Structures are given as C-alpha cells and as structure tokens.
Amino acid sequence: MRTPWLVEGPPSAELRGGEGHMLVRTKVNGEWQEADVWPGTSLLYMLREHLALPGSKNACEQGECGSCTVWLDGDLVCACLVLAAQAHEAEVRTVEALSRGDSLHPVQQAFLEAGAVQCGFCTPGLIVAVTDLLETQPNPSEATVREALSGNLCRCTGYEKILDAVRLAAGKRSQP
Amino acid sequence: MDVFLSRTLEDALDVKAQHPEALPIAGGTDVMIELNFDRHRPEAIVDISRVPELQQWRKENGAVFLGAGVTYTRIMRELPEFAPWVQASRTVGSPQIRNRGTVGGNLGTSSPAGDALPVLAAYDAEIVMGKAGGTTRSLPWHEFMVGPKKNALQPDELILGARWKSVRGPGSFSKIGTRNAMVISMAGLCLVLDEDGRTVRVALGSVAPTIVRAPEAEGFAARALADAGAWDDPAAAISDQAVEEFGELVASATRPIDDVRGTAAYRRHACRVLAQRSLRWALDDRKGGPGG
Numbered sequence: 001m002r003t004p005w006l007v008e009g010p011p012s013a014e015l016r017g018g019e020g021h022m023l024v025r026t027k028v029n030g031e032w033q034e035a036d037v038w039p040g041t042s043l044l045y046m047l048r049e050h051l052a053l054p055g056s057k058n059a060c061e062q063g064e065c066g067s068c069t070v071w072l073d074g075d076l077v078c079a080c081l082v083l084a085a086q087a088h089e090a091e092v093r094t095v096e097a098l099s100r101g102d103s104l105h106p107v108q109q110a111f112l113e114a115g116a117v118q119c120g121f122c123t124p125g126l127i128v129a130v131t132d133l134l135e136t137q138p139n140p141s142e143a144t145v146r147e148a149l150s151g152n153l154c155r156c157t158g159y160e161k162i163l164d165a166v167r168l169a170a171g172k173r174s175q176p
Numbered sequence: 177m178d179v180f181l182s183r184t185l186e187d188a189l190d191v192k193a194q195h196p197e198a199l200p201i202a203g204g205t206d207v208m209i210e211l212n213f214d215r216h217r218p219e220a221i222v223d224i225s226r227v228p229e230l231q232q233w234r235k236e237n238g239a240v241f242l243g244a245g246v247t248y249t250r251i252m253r254e255l256p257e258f259a260p261w262v263q264a265s266r267t268v269g270s271p272q273i274r275n276r277g278t279v280g281g282n283l284g285t286s287s288p289a290g291d292a293l294p295v296l297a298a299y300d301a302e303i304v305m306g307k308a309g310g311t312t313r314s315l316p317w318h319e320f321m322v323g324p325k326k327n328a329l330q331p332d333e334l335i336l337g338a339r340w341k342s343v344r345g346p347g348s349f350s351k352i353g354t355r356n357a358m359v360i361s362m363a364g365l366c367l368v369l370d371e372d373g374r375t376v377r378v379a380l381g382s383v384a385p386t387i388v389r390a391p392e393a394e395g396f397a398a399r400a401l402a403d404a405g406a407w408d409d410p411a412a413a414i415s416d417q418a419v420e421e422f423g424e425l426v427a428s429a430t431r432p433i434d435d436v437r438g439t440a441a442y443r444r445h446a447c448r449v450l451a452q453r454s455l456r457w458a459l460d461d462r463k464g465g466p467g468g
Contacts, residue, residue, distance in 0.1 A: 022179065069272055077275055
C-alpha cells in the first residue's frame with residue numbers, strides 16, 4: 001500500500017481522500033464546497049464537473065484563450081492553470097456569482113445591449129475579465145481595456161462590439 | 177499521484193527531501209499544461225504557491241534578492257525602479273498569466289524563451305537553491321541553465337530565488353512575436369548599461385539553446401562610449417555607424433534555429449534591430465540623466 005495520495009503539509013490545510021482521489025474544500029461564490037477529485041484535476045474541471053458550475057468554459061486548457069477566467073483569492077486567473085488542490089482552503093468567484101436571479105450584472109447587461117455576444121463561448125471569461133477591470137479602474141482608457149482583455153480570445157465578434165460593451169458598462173458605472 | 181500542500185519553506189524542503197520526485201507547482205502556467213494534455217504525469221506534486229518565504233523580494237547591501245514565488249504582476253507593481261524587469265514582466269502572457277506566473281517557474285522550466293531569463297542574465301544574477309536542513313547554494317545563471325529546458329537543480333532542491341548586484345544606469349527589455357500580447361518570444365533582448373562599471377550588457381532569449389550574452393558586442397559598445405567620451409558626458413554623440421555595428425555583433429552572437437515561431441534568419445535580424453533600438457534608448461535615457 002502506498003502512502004496516502006494526498007499528503008497534507010502543516011498546519012492549516014486538511015485534505016482527505018481515497019486511492020487516486022482527494023477531497024478539496026473551497027469557498028466558491030461565498031459557500032464552502034467539497035469536491036472529491038483526481039489529484040491532477042484542474043480547478044476548471046472541478047468547477048464544471050464536480051461543482052455543477054459550467055459557466056467557466058473549457059477551451060484551450062493552456063491559458064491562451066481566457067474562457068475559464070475566474071477569481072482565485074481575488075486575483076484574475078485561468079482556472080485551467082490552477083491545480084484544484086491549489087484552491088483548497090481558498091476562495092473562488094466565478095461568472096455564476098455575478099447575476100442576482102434574473103437580474104443581470106451591469107457588465108452582462110452591457111454585453112447584451114452592445115451585441116458583444118455571438119456564439120457566446122468566450123463571453124463568461126470576458127465578462128469576468130471586464131468586471132475585474134472595472135472594479136479596479138472604473139473609467140479605463142482604450143489602451144488599458146485592450147491590455148486588460150489581451151488574455152481573452154473571441155473568434156466571432158472582431159472585438160469591436162466587446163469594446164463597445166466595456167465603454168457602455170464603464171459609462172453606466174460612472175453615472176451617479 | 178500525491179499532492180503535498182506546503183505552507184512553509186521548511187515543509188516544502190522536507191517534502192523534496194523525502195519525495196525528490198515531487199514536481200513543484202507555483203503559478204501552474206507550465207505544469208498544468210503538461211497535466212491537462214497528459215504529456216507528463218508526475219508521481220507527486222508539491223504546491224509551493226502558498227509558501228510565504230518564496231514570495232518575498234528585498235534589497236540587501238547593494239544587491240537585490242527576488243524570491244522564486246514573486247509573480248510578474250507583483251514585479252510590475254513593486255519593482256518600478258527596475259525598468260528591464262517591469263518591461264519583461266509586462267510581455268509575459270496576459271493579466272491572468274502574470275497573476276500566477278513566477279520567476280521561479282521561468283527558472284524551473286529553463287526554456288530559452290522564458291522572458292525573465294535574459295533579464296537575469298543581463299544583471300549577472302546568481303540562482304539560489306535550497307534543500308532540507310537549511311543548506312543553500314548559488315550558481316551563476318549560465319551554470320544554472322545548461323540547455324534547452326535543462327538546469328542544474330537537484331531533485332531534492334527547490335529554487336529559492338535569484339540575486340544580483342544593483343546596477344546604476346538605464347536598461348530595457350524588448351521582444352519580437354506575432355502579437356503584442358499573449359506571445360511566446362521569437363527573440364528577446366535585455367540591455368543594461370552599468371554607469372559605474374562602464375560596461376554594456378546584452379542578453380538574448382529564444383535565439384540559442386539557452387540564454388546567451390553577446391560579449392563581443394558588449395565590449396564594442398563600452399569602447400564606443402569611451403572613445404566618444406560618453407561615459408563622462410552623456411550628451412556626447414555615438415555615431416550611427418557604431419550603433420549599427422553593435423547590432424551586427426549582437427546578431428552574430430546568436431545561434432538560432434528555424435522552428436514553428438520563426439526562422440533562424442529572421443531571429444538574427446530581429447536581434448540586430450532590437451540591439452540597435454535598445455542601445456539608442458539607453459543613450460537617450462542617459463541624456464536625461466542616469467538613473468534606474
């Protein structure tokens with residue numbers, strides 16, 4: 001019998017599991033959740049396949065496309081490049097946290113109004129990246145917006161409508 | 177597969193002592209791609225992304241120590257006085273990648289395309305490694321990186337960071353790729369001008385099996401500045417011909433290959449152009465007064 005497949009370093013984290021899997025405990029969108037995952041699982045796979053949060057999209061699996069963008073302890077990250085175990089005892093916020101029931105987040109509303117959604121696959125990642133940008137810089141310059149969204153690929157829109165949506169959302173936020 | 181979650185350096189080093197096969201993961205921007213595509217399935221992984229000792233940087237007695245776990249986002253925010261560092265960090269991936277990716281990761285992977293590596297080479301950095309029991313050792317960057325994706329790290333060691341002597345003078349990092357963002361470098365160049373040592377240093381990425389310096393070009397540039405009296409008088413002009421010859425000498429220091437990202441000939445040309453631009457930027461910066 002091998003040593004346990006998930007061995008915990010002291011002092012705070014606590015991981016339990018069985019052969020070839022492990023239990024990860026993560027605060028997702030404000031609620032502590034547990035997922036029993038294969039040790040090599042990405043945070044993205046854990047969110048989509050274990051925690052029933054398919055909003056973050058799985059496309060390139062190498063950090064190129066930004067479709068899986070989430071917040072990990074407040075930082076914008078590609079969930080595909082985070083080992084699920086690295087989110088143990090950490091806080092994750094996903095695109096699912098943005099709307100309140102049927103009431104869309106201002107950034108989501110702006111994407112709808114500007115026609116920034118075509119096939120929609122890149123949309124959740126872009127919504128998260130734009131929200132992150134506007135939370136820190138409510139009135140970003142064009143160059144700042146382009147830089148902030150440089151890690152999110154869209155193959156449909158040609159980006160112009162997405163930039164329109166950012167301007168729209170920024171304008172709405174800056175209104176009293 | 178075992179996953180070890182270390183919260184202290186001592187614990188992480190103990191894990192490496194007992195499980196030398198454990199692959200360290202910090203930002204995951206290299207390791208996770210291997211896992212996601214099932215190219216490599218390590219027997220064990222040790223997560224060092226929450227080891228506080230690795231996340232520090234500090235000035236120490238005329239030198240700078242940069243912990244292996246410092247991310248590119250933090251370098252951009254916290255090291256504004258080191259222009260080449262800020263510029264190189266800005267060219268790494270996207271905001272999402274820079275929030276996770278670390279200098280230690282660039283060193284661990286030791287790809288000749290790692291954007292932090294020419295900066296370390298231009299600063300003549302030494303790489304600091306540690307193992308259980310508190311033993312540390314350092315190697316000059318060129319003895320640490322020994323080949324494409326090959327380095328001198330032993331299985332029971334972790335990369336603790338890099339240390340270099342502070343340099344007074346202008347410098348820059350620039351790179352060539354197909355986009356302005358999210359691009360793996362086709363050619364990268366860091367130039368640092370050392371006012372006190374009266375030397376010019378040039379390090380190149382993506383144009384040889386490892387990072388290389390251009391010693392002939394460096395010596396030529398230092399002499400050109402001396403001949404023009406420019407070390408003492410930053411306003412003294414350096415001839416266009418000298419700048420062009422500097423570019424030629426930098427290009428001749430490369431050993432590029434043709435690959436999916438570009439041809440050897442293009443890479444050599446790119447280094448020539450980057451070298452000339454970088455030297456002109458440095459000379460212009462000096463006219464505004466030495467600093468950085």
